[in-house]
Amino acid sequence: MLIYIYLIAITAEAMSGALAAGRRNMDLFGVALIAFLTALGGGTVRDVLLGNFPVTWTQHPPYIYLTVSAGLLTMLLARFMKHLHQLFLILDGMGLIAFTIIGCNVALRLDYETPVVVMAGITTGIFGGILRDIMCNRTPQVLRHELYASISLLVALLYLFLMNQGVDQDINMLASFSVGLLIRMTAIRYQLSLPVFSYAPNKWTD
Amino acid sequence: MLIYIYLIAITAEAMSGALAAGRRNMDLFGVALIAFLTALGGGTVRDVLLGNFPVTWTQHPPYIYLTVSAGLLTMLLARFMKHLHQLFLILDGMGLIAFTIIGCNVALRLDYETPVVVMAGITTGIFGGILRDIMCNRTPQVLRHELYASISLLVALLYLFLMNQGVDQDINMLASFSVGLLIRMTAIRYQLSLPVFSYAPNKWTD
Amino acid sequence: MLIYIYLIAITAEAMSGALAAGRRNMDLFGVALIAFLTALGGGTVRDVLLGNFPVTWTQHPPYIYLTVSAGLLTMLLARFMKHLHQLFLILDGMGLIAFTIIGCNVALRLDYETPVVVMAGITTGIFGGILRDIMCNRTPQVLRHELYASISLLVALLYLFLMNQGVDQDINMLASFSVGLLIRMTAIRYQLSLPVFSYAPNKWTD
Numbered sequence: 001m002l003i004y005i006y007l008i009a010i011t012a013e014a015m016s017g018a019l020a021a022g023r024r025n026m027d028l029f030g031v032a033l034i035a036f037l038t039a040l041g042g043g044t045v046r047d048v049l050l051g052n053f054p055v056t057w058t059q060h061p062p063y064i065y066l067t068v069s070a071g072l073l074t075m076l077l078a079r080f081m082k083h084l085h086q087l088f089l090i091l092d093g094m095g096l097i098a099f100t101i102i103g104c105n106v107a108l109r110l111d112y113e114t115p116v117v118v119m120a121g122i123t124t125g126i127f128g129g130i131l132r133d134i135m136c137n138r139t140p141q142v143l144r145h146e147l148y149a150s151i152s153l154l155v156a157l158l159y160l161f162l163m164n165q166g167v168d169q170d171i172n173m174l175a176s177f178s179v180g181l182l183i184r185m186t187a188i189r190y191q192l193s194l195p196v197f198s199y200a201p202n203k204w205t206d
Numbered sequence: 207m208l209i210y211i212y213l214i215a216i217t218a219e220a221m222s223g224a225l226a227a228g229r230r231n232m233d234l235f236g237v238a239l240i241a242f243l244t245a246l247g248g249g250t251v252r253d254v255l256l257g258n259f260p261v262t263w264t265q266h267p268p269y270i271y272l273t274v275s276a277g278l279l280t281m282l283l284a285r286f287m288k289h290l291h292q293l294f295l296i297l298d299g300m301g302l303i304a305f306t307i308i309g310c311n312v313a314l315r316l317d318y319e320t321p322v323v324v325m326a327g328i329t330t331g332i333f334g335g336i337l338r339d340i341m342c343n344r345t346p347q348v349l350r351h352e353l354y355a356s357i358s359l360l361v362a363l364l365y366l367f368l369m370n371q372g373v374d375q376d377i378n379m380l381a382s383f384s385v386g387l388l389i390r391m392t393a394i395r396y397q398l399s400l401p402v403f404s405y406a407p408n409k410w411t412d
Numbered sequence: 413m414l415i416y417i418y419l420i421a422i423t424a425e426a427m428s429g430a431l432a433a434g435r436r437n438m439d440l441f442g443v444a445l446i447a448f449l450t451a452l453g454g455g456t457v458r459d460v461l462l463g464n465f466p467v468t469w470t471q472h473p474p475y476i477y478l479t480v481s482a483g484l485l486t487m488l489l490a491r492f493m494k495h496l497h498q499l500f501l502i503l504d505g506m507g508l509i510a511f512t513i514i515g516c517n518v519a520l521r522l523d524y525e526t527p528v529v530v531m532a533g534i535t536t537g538i539f540g541g542i543l544r545d546i547m548c549n550r551t552p553q554v555l556r557h558e559l560y561a562s563i564s565l566l567v568a569l570l571y572l573f574l575m576n577q578g579v580d581q582d583i584n585m586l587a588s589f590s591v592g593l594l595i596r597m598t599a600i601r602y603q604l605s606l607p608v609f610s611y612a613p614n615k616w617t618d
Contacts, residue, residue, distance in 0.1 A: 018403070019405055021349070021403065021405075022403040022404060022405025022406075023405050023406065024345050024350070025350065025402050025403070025404045026349045026350055026402065026403060027349065027350060027356075027399060027400035027401065027402050027403070028356070028400040028401055028403070029349060029355045029356045029359065029400055030346070030349025030350060030355070030403075031403050033349060033355070034349070044255065048254055048255075048460055049456065049460075049467055049470070050466070050467075050470070051465030051466055051467070053257030054256070054257055054318075055255055055256075055257070058255070058256070058318060058319075058322045058325075061319050061320075061321040061322065064321050064322075064325065065321070075403045078403075078405050081407070082407060112466075112470060113470075113473050114473075115473040115476050115477070116470045116473065116476075119470075119476065130547070134340060134546060134547070135336070135340070135345075135346060135349075136345060137343065137344060137345040137549065138549060139436050139547075139548060139549040140442070140547060143433070143438045143439065143441060143442025143445060143446070143547075144436070144437065144438055144439060144442060149441045149442070149445070150439075150440070150441045153441065193439060194439035194440040194441055195439065195440055196437050196438065196439050197430070197433065197434040197437070197438060197439070197440070197442075197443050197487045197490075198434060198437045199431055199433075199434025199435050199490050200434075200435065201493070201494060224609070225611055227555070227609065227611075228609040228610060228611025228612075229611050229612065230551050230556070231556065231608050231609070231610045232555045232556055232608065232609060233555065233556060233562075233605060233606035233607065233608050233609070234562070234606040234607055234609070235555060235561045235562045235565065235606055236552070236555025236556060236561070236609075237609050239555060239561070240555070250461065254460055254461075259463030260462070260463055260524075261461055261462075261463070264461070264462070264524060264525075264528045264531075267525050267526075267527040267528065270527050270528075270531065271527070281609045284609070284611050287613070288613060340546060341542070341546070341551075341552060341555075342551060343549065343550060343551040
């Protein structure tokens, strides 16, 4: 089941990448590339960090076609995106959580220690969005918005805790996924956010 | 012959990196580093993505000296660059295409599937310029300008198509190179470009 | 002894990352992530470039805790940072130099050629700060400020020269470290800097 959620997730992420590219007036090629990077960049960074070669998407060419197509299609659908905003946020939240669980599984399979497994989950969850924002020359949104990246951390911790308690793998995934999505939806609904650190010295050169 | 074009190409790319660094008032060290990254960054990203270790330039120290020198020399030549604009664009176009073909060859040697070979070619062709722009805090130009990155895609596809048709390797390289350069020159001459996607919602938080 | 300096160094770098995140009004999670990236990003980029897997910090989870804690603690200490500016600059300089020597050692252990060893030292020394600035959407400060990145180059060259002369490893480290720190302190005191390259053509499209 995770694979279906994964496919929906990379599609949603590709669309978010395409919209960000559109805000920077990129051409067809730029839109396709940013869509691809947003959808598969998080997993790529994770694979490189963990030394997990070959990188996952290089073994699954259909992922390339899917994300590039989703990106290009978004150009046609852009005018309707406003009305699909709620749906889009849900799909994006599902992606964040599915990516996180998948990332943890990859690191677990390679026998990394728990803190690294958590980092692998978070990296998979949020780095696609970070790469998107770097490519579009803006400060990463995922580190500033309402509860988003921290939900990735929470899901990773919950997933590993339940695994440690001997909970069945399928039930664990379902539980972690549901709890994560519920918190994400609550955060959007009530605009919950972490405390923000604002630092504005008058004279500081670094 | 590709090796000579390659050397010219990394020199041209290093110069383009140095000029971009100059626009950001970087010091000698910054100029040298951006020159190096622009020239050899695309191949580095490709090698890391494909798990092709050791990374190519680490086995060819002269490439380091060449790109750093070209970058520093550009500081002296900057005042003449305006007059060399046309020549520079041609060298840059040659670089884009040579990089693309070389990138495809690396992925082919490692037995990756066709779509990944194309991605490797494009990555080698355009990622140096993308890294340059990220380091200089601007939106990647290669994704916004007239036909540029898409020529990398086109050359990769043509090269693989001719290879698939059993065309001799040398003739194939020459043909792909010539066609690519011709299209690039035409694109510059007539300012051809891909359709641009402009997305500017009044209220959209992602 | 280098390990103690290293721990002080990653703490200082994490704090510098947290302050940069605070200037962009990031939330708790963003502060922690940027702190981690600033402190351990340079070594990570080095390990990936050299194909040195597993990446160092994945084998030392305490480094994750230390840098994240230092980042979060900085939020509380921020109001006092102004008074600690001098101390902070010294710690940061120590970090730059310790990172450089460690980076050289890693590349030497993997039998890379001298120019690559130098690049590995520089990468370890300055790439954490570069990643910090990219994540915070600003032009890398290390390439613009007074003598900073170039001290990394100087220390790497001195360290390799003394090694080549058969100087005892411990004495070499101490000497390279001391000379580097002295120059860095002098550069700060007298605001020494490399020549800057300013390029501002009226009409240039690349």
